[in-house]
Amino acid sequence: xxxxxxxxxxxxxxxxxxxxxxxxxxxxxxxxxxxxxxxxxxxxxxxxxxxxxxxxxxxxxxxxxxxxxxxxxxxxxxxxxxxxxxxxxxxxxxxxxxxxxxxxxxxxxxxxxxxxxxxxxxx
Ligand SMILES: [Zn+2]
Numbered sequence: 450x451x452x453x454x455x456x457x458x459x460x461x462x463x464x465x466x467x468x469x470x471x472x473x474x475x476x477x478x479x480x481x482x483x484x485x486x487x488x489x490x491x492x493x494x495x496x497x498x499x500x501x502x503x504x505x506x507x508x509x510x511x512x513x514x515x516x517x518x519x520x521x522x523x524x525x526x527x528x529x530x531x532x533x534x535x536x537x538x539x540x541x542x543x544x545x546x547x548x549x550x551x552x553x554x555x556x557x558x559x560x561x562x563x564x565x566x567x568x569x570x571x572x
Contacts, residue, residue, distance in 0.1 A: 481520035492516070493534045507559075508552065512545045515552050525560045525569075529553050 487494070495504040496514050505517035507527065518526040529552045531545045541549065557569050 475522045478520050478522070490534055492528075492530045493532075496530075496532055508555070510548045510552055512542070513549045513552055515556050525564050525566070527556050527560065529556065 495506060495516060496509070498504060501507075501509070505519055506514055507517060508515040512533075513529055513531050516528050516530060518528060529549050531541055531549065533545070535541065553571065557571075560566065561569060
């Protein structure tokens, strides 16, 4: 699996010879990093509004939805979120987990086709 766009000689390796990055360099995110942050949770607010295009919501399921990252580290970065505000993946119901996995698969297929990619990462 491709980890980043670095050339092999630029990679840093752990003692077990696993390449790692010391830092992520994404200078286009500086406006987001320095901007004031909304008080409310954007992942709860966005799906409640009727402005999917402006909020970058690509798909709505029954329990989860797909939203593009407005300030991505990489092109094609989307997130699959439950509508419920929960602190951790362990708090998702079986129904949310099942739909989230289906939406992740659908998203990867759509991004690969739209961007003509062969690799993808899941975080
Ligand atoms: Zn929330």
